[in-house]
Amino acid sequence: MRQTTIRDFIRALTTPDAIAEDVPSDDRRNAARHEARQHVALRFRSSRLICDLTDLSESGAKISVLDGIVPDVDETVSLTLFDGTIIVGRVSWLKDRHIGVEFVTPVTDVDERLDFENLGRNYYQKAVRLQKSARRV
Helix, strand or coil: CCCEEHHHHHHHCCCHHHCCCCCCHHHCCCCCCEEEEEEEEEEECCEEEEEEEEEECCCEEEEECCCCEECCCCCEEEEECCCCCEEEEEEEEEECCEEEEEECCCCCCHHHHCCCCCCCCHHHHHHHHHHHHHHCC
């Protein structure tokens, strides 16, 4: 199975089938979006990456990938949020360095999953757990 690099991914954006639909990515989700500035662990095929979560809703997420391998449209992925929640979804679109993920099961309490103000020193413990989750086989 061939793994796609970011360079191939960017080149592929010029092809008409790079995005599953002609609907702009910002208009696809009906659920309220919550801006997020946190890391998530992304798993697909045999790859595990730490990526940036750009926004999150009950039905999906927008993820920013800096460099490396990216999943294909319609590929199943697993996200581990900062709070440890594991969410399974499928890639619905790819654009620039962003990936749109549609969740198989809706995520509840989105606001609470993005709030870390009361964690104190537990914040660092969660950061370490997230990094370790990306390394596990």
